[in-house]
Amino acid sequence: MKPELINQAMTDGIALRRQCTETLTEVLLEAAGAVVDCLKSGGKILACGNGGSAADAQHFAAELVNRFEINRKGLPAVALTHDASVITSIANDFSFDRVFSRQVEALGKSGDLLLAISTSGTSNNITAAADAAAAIGMKTIALTGRDGGDLGRSSSVNVHINIPHSATPRIQEMHITCLHILCSLVDDHMFGEKP
Ligand SMILES: O=C(CO)[C@@H](O)[C@H](O)[C@H](O)[C@H](O)COP(=O)(O)O
Numbered sequence: 001m002k003p004e005l006i007n008q009a010m011t012d013g014i015a016l017r018r019q020c021t022e023t024l025t026e027v028l029l030e031a032a033g034a035v036v037d038c039l040k041s042g043g044k045i046l047a048c049g050n051g052g053s054a055a056d057a058q059h060f061a062a063e064l065v066n067r068f069e070i071n072r073k074g075l076p077a078v079a080l081t082h083d084a085s086v087i088t089s090i091a092n093d094f095s096f097d098r099v100f101s102r103q104v105e106a107l108g109k110s111g112d113l114l115l116a117i118s119t120s121g122t123s124n125n126i127t128a129a130a131d132a133a134a135a136i137g138m139k140t141i142a143l144t145g146r147d148g149g150d151l152g153r154s155s156s157v158n159v160h161i162n163i164p165h166s167a168t169p170r171i172q173e174m175h176i177t178c179l180h181i182l183c184s185l186v187d188d189h190m191f192g193e194k195p
C-alpha cells in the first residue's frame with residue numbers, strides 16, 4: 001500500500017477547497033435563492049445523479065425532507081435514484097438515458113426545481129433530465145466538475161455550480177460540501193432568527 005496516496009488526496013482536497021472558497025460564493029447564493037423561491041412558492045425539489053452522485057442526490061433530499069441542523073418542518077424533495085422498479089422498467093423499455101427525464105415528466109410541475117449532479121457533465125441521463133425539466137417550466141441547478149461538459153453548457157440549466165478539477169472523487173467531495181452549504185443557507189433564510 002502507498003501511504004503517499006493518503007497525503008495526495010488530502011492535499012489535493014485542501015487546495016481545491018481553498019480555490020472554491022474564493023470562487024463559489026456568488027453562485028452558491030444564487031442556487032440557494034432558487035431553492036428558497038421554489039419552496040416558498042409551493043414547489044418541490046427533484047434530485048438526480050449517477051453512482052456517488054446518486055448518493056449525493058439522496059443525501060440532499062433527506063436533509064430537506066427530514067432535517068439538516070435545526071428542527072423545522074419537512075421540506076418537499078424527492079431523489080429520482082432509489083426506485084429499482086421505476087428505473088429498471090424505464091431503462092429496459094426505453095433507454096438508460098431516460099431514467100431520470102421520464103420521472104421528471106411524471107412527477108415534475110412548473111415551479112419545481114431539478115438538482116442535476118454530474119462530475120463529468122457528460123452523462124446523457126442527466127442532461128436529458130434538465131431538458132425535460134425546462135420543457136415543463138422547471139428550473140435546474142447543475143453541479144458539475146471538469147469543464148462542466150454538455151450539462152454546464154446546456155440552455156436548460158439556470159444555475160451552474162462547477163468544480164474545476166479533473167478527479168471525480170475530489171469533485172464529489174466539493175459537491176457534498178456545496179449541498180451542505182445550500183442546506184445551511186436555505187434553513188437560515190427560511191427558518192433562522194428574524195431581527
Ligand atoms: O463515485 C464514483 C467515483 O468516485 C462513481 O460511482 C461515479 O459516481 C460513477 O462512475 C458515475 O457514473 C459518474 O457519472 P458522472 O458524475 O460523470 O455523471
Ligand SMILES: [Zn+2]
Pocket residue numbers: 052169172
Ligand atoms: Zn465516489
